[in-house]
Amino acid sequence: MFKKNYLTILSVLLIPMSVFAQTFSQSGTVTDSSLSSDRLVISNQEYLIDHNTVVHGLAPQGEKGPIVNEDTAIGFNTSRGADGEPPYITEIWLLNE
Numbered sequence: 718m719f720k721k722n723y724l725t726i727l728s729v730l731l732i733p734m735s736v737f738a739q740t741f742s743q744s745g746t747v748t749d750s751s752l753s754s755d756r757l758v759i760s761n762q763e764y765l766i767d768h769n770t771v772v773h774g775l776a777p778q779g780e781k782g783p784i785v786n787e788d789t790a791i792g793f794n795t796s797r798g799a800d801g802e803p804p805y806i807t808e809i810w811l812l813n814e
Contacts, residue, residue, distance in 0.1 A: 750784065753781065
C-alpha cells in the first residue's frame with residue numbers, strides 16, 4: 718500500500734515539471750534592469766513589463782513592474798507591442814534559481 722501511494726505521489730509531482738519546461742516560447746538572459754522602469758532588456762532586446770506581467774518564481778515588485786536582476790536567465794512569453802513599441806512580456810519564468 719505504501720509503495721503504491723509513494724509511486725502515485727511521485728508521478729504526480731513529476732508531471733508538472735515536464736509541463737513547466739514547455740510553457741514559455743522564448744528565453745534569454747536579462748542584460749539590463751531598473752528598479753523604476755517599465756522596460757526590461759533581455760539578450761540586448763528591449764521589452765515592456767508592468768504589474769500585470771505574471772512572474773513564476775520569486776521576484777520583487779518595483780515601481781512599475783517586477784524586478785528581475787541582470788544576468789538572470791529567464792523564459793518568457795510576449796504579446797505584440799503597439800506600433801513602434803517593444804513587445805510586452807506577459808509571463809516570466811526564473812530559470813536560474
